[in-house]
Amino acid sequence: MKRFLQPCRVNLTLHSKTCRMRCSSSLSQRPGAASVCFPGAVNSKFTKTLKFELPSSYPAIPTYRAMAPDGEIIDPEFTPVPDQIALDMYVNMLGVCIMDMIMYDAQRQGRLSFYMTCQGEEGICVGSASVLEKADIVFSQYREAGVFKQRGFTFSDFMNQLCANKKDPGKGRNMPIHYGSKSLNMHTISSPLATQIPQAAGAAYALKLQRLTNPSIPSRIVACYFGEGAASEGDFHAALNIAATRSCPIIFICRNNGYAISTPTLEQYRGDGIASRGVGYGIDTIRVDGNDVFAVREVTRRAREIALQDGGRPVLIEAMSYRISHHSTSDDSFAYRARIEVEDWKRRDNPVSRLRRYLEKLGVWTDEHEHTTRTRLRKEILQAFAEAEEEKKPPISTMFEDIYEDMTSETKTQMLDLRSVLAAYPEEYDLTAFQGE
């Protein structure tokens, strides 16, 4: 009896200690107190008015913009970026743009199994990535080619993955556009939506703990990208809540492009976008014009500073844009939205043309620059693509590796079983594309 009761007594003391720490003023309600001291909401004032909070009575969270669609800087507080940085960002956005056009067509010609473009969202990716440190860890969804490009992914890196050749670090196991890079600290993309969000929170906690153990490590953050559709998944909720309660140094970057495949945002949520939810989790939140690469860059730069305050704090950025492209090569978006709407967005405003106007006003970019750069990028991409297509595929035995750290005897047996089938029926299989052994 005694042995059993003892832990309980210890536990009760601990429990009341925690309560005192949480609500130091008092555990019980003081007579005449103006606000609640329930443990669940410590600063809530009492009211005699019975009133429901109406979402419609709150103004929509404003969208921060530094540069107007004509390329004019409108935020007086905004410090212009050095010309070279702006030019680099522009060329990276253009590069992704041209790669998208070429690879989309390549998929249409049957030279790739699948592709997803990121037209309209180059600004969010390039702008945010331009202020991340190389040591920061990135988790992406799949429409973040601009982040990869800005962080140093080469056209050959893209092409080797897209072609699933033997130079693909993913060993030809994953669908196209599921990029990853250890040296650039970018986790490999997986198809299930939103699963990376709680993982990113856990990774951020690891960075925080590593720095607590060894303060000489430079402080790092995690940046986690996802679309507004993915934010409906339970994993989004899980991640923001745990990142807040564990004070993780992380920036959640939501690309709100208006559509999740065919589903418009009206069928995705009824609140004020994704940003309004951040506040509910106790997370510092901002909404930004995703077509304004400078606004995204500035917002991310400040978010990174906040994320590192007090040992770690999550931040949510909702970057607004429009998905100009089809969802993927398996989707014809004109089945659910008007061609004119898309054309209108393309013409009216997009992140690439906006930055181009800025650079032209500055006098550092001309039609001639545009022409020669486009020609150069096109050539580089086509060459990387041709080389990647030429490469052999990895050896077939690759399919059995990396399930566990060491191959199990079950897998070894199955590998030999497949090998003997391939040997016994050589006419049934075309192995010419694969590298031997």
Place this chain on the structure above:
Amino acid sequence: MHSMILRSFIAPTFQKMRHSYALQAFSSNALQSSPKARLNIPIDFSSTPILAHSAEDAIANPELKSELSSGATKRMNLCQSINDALSLSMAKDDSVILFGEDIAFGGVFRCSLGLLERYGAERVFNTPLCEQGIVGFGIGAAAEGLKAVAEIQFADYIYPAFDQLVNEAAKFRYRDGTHGRHAGGLTVRMPCGGVGHGALYHSQSPESLFTHIPGLRVIIPRSPLQAKGLLMSAISSKDPCIFMEPKALYRATNEHVPTEVYKLPLSKAEILKEGKDITIVSYGQPIYTCSAAISAAEVDFGITIELIDLRTVYPWDKECVLQSVKKTGRCILVHESMINAGIGAEVAASIQEDKDTFLRLEAPIMRVAGWSIHMPLLYERFNIPDVTRIYDAIKKIINY
């Protein structure tokens, strides 16, 4: 996942149960047995040959010989040995963290008792009540170099995290290819199995759902000594591990456990008792039931029976089982979870598929397992394999 009402209800219930185990270890079993019963009598954990009742018994374990530098042991129950494994792992390696629902105060089963005080709130902490978050967070932490030991309060509540386990943890290394990153630092602990009155959502044994997933290691210990060694191996393993703890054994089993750090091999079965006429393969809680049935049957039928504990149910030790069945020619598979597509199905198929072993079979392979139903509150003792059902299977297989 489960409601707060149920949570606050169940904790005192389990405390009450622990109470009865501490004072009268077998009272709940005693209530179930018929006064005339010869087979279905309560398992006497104080005399079962499965547990190490003395320090000598514990140290005599051949797997431990090279691991231990001294023979110091301490009597521990399963909760205490898991606590010891967690504590030693944290002391040995700063990158080990422990998290889950209600673990900071010691956990609803007391497995993490005292660890917050010893290792600090940054390494031992409560998470919000969200299983997909717990496992997702653990995967990310593991991918960035921590050894993340996550607790799911009951195995019955793992399903919200199924996507994270199946699509993410298990495939992380495979999809990362030559980059070589993985979620191997992740260990997910969860209490499992029947406990007398857990009904639908506090009794489940979902191990076979995980054994269909390449990339995960699924481990189920049978005793305090085994739990400590296997858990220490799971935490240091470079593969994501599911560590299922039969909660009925948390307080029922007490044995001498070496106090030092030691590891037991994963994916290795253990022959608990040698025999030549029948092989019985099981794991977790039913090992004790099998042992009791074997004792009765060997006397009654004048045969000897080999008992194998799989310990790791995936990737499992096929070689050990095949060798045994080649010798005995008969095999019975026993587990608490449902018959349909259970561990027994995979083991039985593998036995008949091996052409040498197939030729040695003298009787059909038999399965004694939970019926293919949900765990009902009132009828648990008719659902979980008991001594009588295993005894009956032995009788049938030798008379075939």
